[in-house]
Amino acid sequence: MKKAHSKKIFFGWWVLAALCSIYATVNGIVTLSLKRFYPSLIETFGWTQSEVTQPISIFYFIIAFLTPFIGAALDRGNPKRIILAGATLILIGLVGMSQMSSLNHFMAIYIVFSFGVAGAGMASSMYILTRWFRRHRGKAVGILLLGGSLGAAFFNKVTGDAIDMIGWQNTTLLLAVLAFLFMIIPWTLVRTDPSEKGLFPDGIERNSGHKSIQDGPSLAQAFRSPELYLIFLTTAALWFCIIGFGQHQDIFFQKELGLSSSKVTNVGSALFLFGVVGKLIFGFLSDSFNKKSIMAWSILLLIIGNLVLYIIAIKTIELSPYWYAFTYGIAYSGVFTMIQIMIAELYSGPSYGKILGVVLTIDTLASVAGIVVLGKMSDYSGSYVTSIQLMIGLCLTALILFLLVRVKSRSTLIGNKKD
Template identity: 25%
Template sequence: MESKLNMETKKKFYYGWVVVFACFLINFVNTGLLVYTFSLFVLPVSTALAKSPTQIVLAASMFTAAFAVISPLIGKQLEKGRIKQLLIAGAILNGGGFMLLSKVNSLSMFYICYIIVGVGAAIVGPAVHSTLPAYWFEKKRGLAVGIANVGAGAGSIIAPMVITATMTSYDWRMGFFVLGAISAIILCALVFIIKTKPSEIGLYPDGLTKEEIDAQPAAERPVLEGLTRSQAFKTSAFWMICISFLFIGVAQLGVLQNQAAFLMSIKFDMIVAARALAYIGSMSILAKFIFGYLADKFNFKGVFLFGNLLLIIGIVMLSRVTPESNLVYMSAYAILFGLGIGSWYPIAGVIVGKTFGVKFYAAIYGFIFSIRAIGDIFGAPSISAIASTRGYSFGFLCAAACACVSVVLIMLIQTPKEYTKLLEK
């Protein structure tokens, strides 16, 4: 009787959703605070340090380079159950790095601080916040990963407004200090609630018990197998996904981290730029719910194509913005771009899980995301450099072309034979 009551209690409340909420907050810090506010600092810091915007934007690439180097190392630490240690390290480096940014007086120190923040971001990055939902969910994996990534959108709405208000009332230095304080507090708090796998509380993915797993037809049971990272390395699908994600990184981050500078360069004020970022963040939240659901219900290739069509249209519309562009047009570009950029995160997790399995998901996803980070590294400074010679419009069109390449590669991948054999056993 007591066992039955315990089982019913577990069914009423599955701890996996607590883990998803924790990943939501990690994303709030890692993407919402870090990525969506960067472009707001470019011109003020450029003026304060007497450097060009291109030199300031290069810090984003150094951040991403550090992120890319560290990310492949995190998956194995997560598989060993060291999530709490990762969160503490992330809090120290993220929070401390931002607080140090509030004190910099030279370009070299600005770069060093962003490298520190990049290491902290990698420690609690996609190898953590996209892997944990994949461990806890099978049937609702896309939705769970999508909800976790909604944190980035929530941060993108809140952070630009908070930082704009802070910078208006004080200055850019106080803006960095506030980012550091928020990051450290949130990550430290999560140490008390987060868990790595459902097996830690005697469950299987989706909240199922062993008895419920055994009672299911074999075809309906959660797939707990998967290729190792070394096995994945030997497949063409792995490298096609890596290259696809690299190109989409150029498209997304190259545009995202330059659009505020572009809008202000054509005489829109900072409030308009921040509002555009907030619209993008709002739509990215909606997209993660929508595309998380779609990724669970339909073939991931079609869902990936649809999401990136929205992204491409939004980028092309941005490339045609002029000082005379009205509110409707500005809103339309931000909405489409936001839906497109938000669609990628839940689909990416499903692509990796469906192609290679979840047993070594953290190690595989961490490496793949580090390759994507190369696109992030070159995206922002490349668009900025193109803007200095050919204009932002041409740079944004180049980013749209990168998104097209990404889509074609995903359309061409096939499930590796090695993984198919595991599923047939």
Template identity: 25%
Template sequence: MSKNATFADQPGRPALFYGWIVVASAFATTFVGFGSAYTFSAFLNALQAEFAASRGSVSLVFSLAGFLYFALGVLSGPLADRWGARRLLVAGMVLTGAGMALAGMARTLGEVYAAYAIGIGVGVGLAYVPALGTIQRWFVRRRGFASGLAVSGIGVGTLVMPPLAAFLIDHWGWRTAYLVLGVGAVVVGVGMAMLVADDPRDRGLWPDGDLAPPAPVAGTTAASPAGFGLMEALKTRRFAALYVACMLCSFGLFVPFVHLVPYALDQGIAQTSAVLLLGAIGVGSTAGRFFLGNVADRMGREPALILMYAGMAASLLVWLLSIGLWGLAVFALVFGVFYGGCVALLPALVADYFGGKNIGAIIGVLYTGVAIGTLVGPTAAGYIFDATRSYSLVIVASIGGNLVAAAIMWAVARWSRSGGAA
């Protein structure tokens, strides 16, 4: 068979490779989980008014949930490697929906903290890393593209869920909005989570739907197909560099998801237009995940990740210099593209470096760095705003973090070319 033969050219292959069903399941669970989490900006002003709270203290609601859903990957990743991803995804979707509903019943800000942390924080934490880890086992040649499609659920969720939340808040109040979103999360999330499957070999298949074991892919390591052990991977320079780069990027990564809408409202922009800025991040993010993952499969995932970090830094500069709706819309769209591309690339790059056997555990540990940045960044931004009435210092720090992350990955790429990256 020709090296360039298409899927349909290969006799014996099913009409639809089940890996794409797994991608659809991961898409739906990331749509529900992160879409639910990213509605928070639409609720921020209502929560401030309801509980007479500062912007910093309300921002901590999101930061606690974000810390948990990234930090818990260190547990959910190994559990998925051992038990399978399906039961974790189902439990995560149930908790996410319950957390939204309970937040709508909260009588104190502390109860909102608990509902978000236990519900969305733990719920997304149980589902996210297992969903990503599973995709890496189903694909090799098209790993970046498949990962991008799966996590584009985050981008579409960011596009759809915040405007839907704003509509529900305007018509029925924030408490009913949370209840409606919670019920929807359970129905859609659990239904799609039931479709996930852990390994193509369990169905008599090979990655990418091939009829034989895959040949080594250009740009991957020469590690055995089983991959690195967890402790073996953690001792490498590549892992240490990725960890620091992810943490530095994450200090500013989620600030727009919490503070862009309040920032726009402070500039006199109408609520309906301000919420659409999150939708613009979602549009850009979806495009970035869909297209840049595929581009990275061709140009190499290391240089592509450097481009993502540099692009986020440049987009944040646009935010710093913007006044008015259109400037913020340009920022949101461009930021979304590079943020989405970054999220799509990371799991595929980890699989390239360390193999697939312990991919869930390795990604889970890596994302504890993201958790630290998520906990500190949005909350610090809120308190800095309370003290200075400005986000300028926060945005400058976010630009710096992304530039340093890009420099770190540039060093990793140099190690790779010299054969000394391990």
């Protein structure tokens, strides 16, 4: 009698776990937790709000131009090696930051970070994930992106507490050690394609009816679709607000509202923890309900989050900043998740890397604009109130633009194969 064998866990889930750890570290440290250094750097070097956020603006600007090249490299190269190269540059940047002595030095470090994040960040992880998952893509994307929120919550707390205890220079070295543990070691589990393990997407059989990875529009076909331009405008407006204010959040709460450093740290961690909830909720909902409707609801929730932030800023009503963390955390994570899912749903295929690279470039340029404009507005007016009013208007505009998007079938998007 043959011995029964238990069903093995699909290896794609292990790949997803590794990508989660890497993305959690890249996103958690470089793009979301290093802003905890801003108040200390302002105090140490006497920089202004716009000066201390200038390097991150350059960082996003460089990423915007690197991303299309990374996308093209992903389509024809080795994503796993690209991730390793990026992770290594991030480690170099963190060690170099501990020796920082001037604003130019700070900018140089962020240039290194930009190359690192371009290689080890969202584009590479999403590219690999879309090869491993089709039927469970919504869940997989939600889980991947919640890694970013978990990493942000963890590293934000570690960074804030460590700065208070051991100073900002030693904190950068601590982050370098943690980055090695959470990026390089999990990287060994990553495989670019299920075929490397003799598997198929979702662990299913080849004859299950799933479309080939070669199905999907080319870059030229995608650019002939008006929906792509509406997506450009929608996501650009959203990233202007989300990333733009995200880099000013700690300055707003600590310098303008006068909250203690520890409370600012806790509010930031709460924001990211609620982001975990948002990514899970919206990721799972996207596999069961109309994706466009779910995306629209996430934008509406972001508008509510901005209104809560506005009430906190004008101080006419005493409102805890944790209400902002709750509404904004769930909202921005839902928006982020749904954007990635919809782009993968519409454009995955042989040109997915290039198309994703173009979308990320547009979003990154909008992020740069948000960081610069919101900083300049706050410097000029002495408050973030007008900046928040601008964000409310842009989010309303994004919702209207997105409602104009008609989500077509993949066959319509692909069109004539002779293209």
